[in-house]
Amino acid sequence: GAVVSQHPSWVICKSGTSVKIECRSLDFQATTMFWYRQFPKQSLMLMATSNEGSKATYEQGVEKDKFLINHASLTLSTLTVTSAHPEDSSFYICSASRAGGPGGTDTQYFGPGTRLTVL
């Protein structure tokens, strides 16, 4: 299998606070993990790519000081939204890339997503 979990599934926070989202690959070691954001009725927008033990690579326009990514092990990556504001409210989805899985080389398997609402 290729199961990816996220925690929490939803979170509501006050403006100015920080929120941490965890992404875990449960039954495989992920060489790379990706973080996406999805607004209503829109497709997935890649925010950043992370490899275990390395600094994340951020897409153009994504503030790296605001969206902190830590990839501590081959099965865990975390996204921290710092000083969150209402415009950061969105659906955040992670994926984990597995070499040699049922989908073939470098297929991304997605977590269930985290709904963030900033009041």
Place this chain on the structure above:
Amino acid sequence: EDQVTQSPEALRLQEGESSSLNCSYTVSGLRGLFWYRQDPGKGPEFLFTLYSAGEEKEKERLKATLTKKESFLHITAPKPEDSATYLCAVQARNSGGSNYKLTFGKGTLLTVNP
């Protein structure tokens, strides 16, 4: 720049009415084309990977095909539980420096009425 265009944006079918979804792409060397299914409020679920023109893959009522310019997702005798958004994404050969990231289309929202 890699681009993926999916059509139609939305499709309504009656149960049992077969149809196809289209994914047109431009990429500087295709490494893989991926199809995912996404239900509301959930993350995308992997369906297929296609690597080269002429390749076909099947899973239950779904069949994905690939040419040099586009991919089709054929749905045979759909059921209401097939209702979802279907996403197409491409992975370029030269994106290895960025860990083979995916470029997604906007998706096709499929509704199958009983």
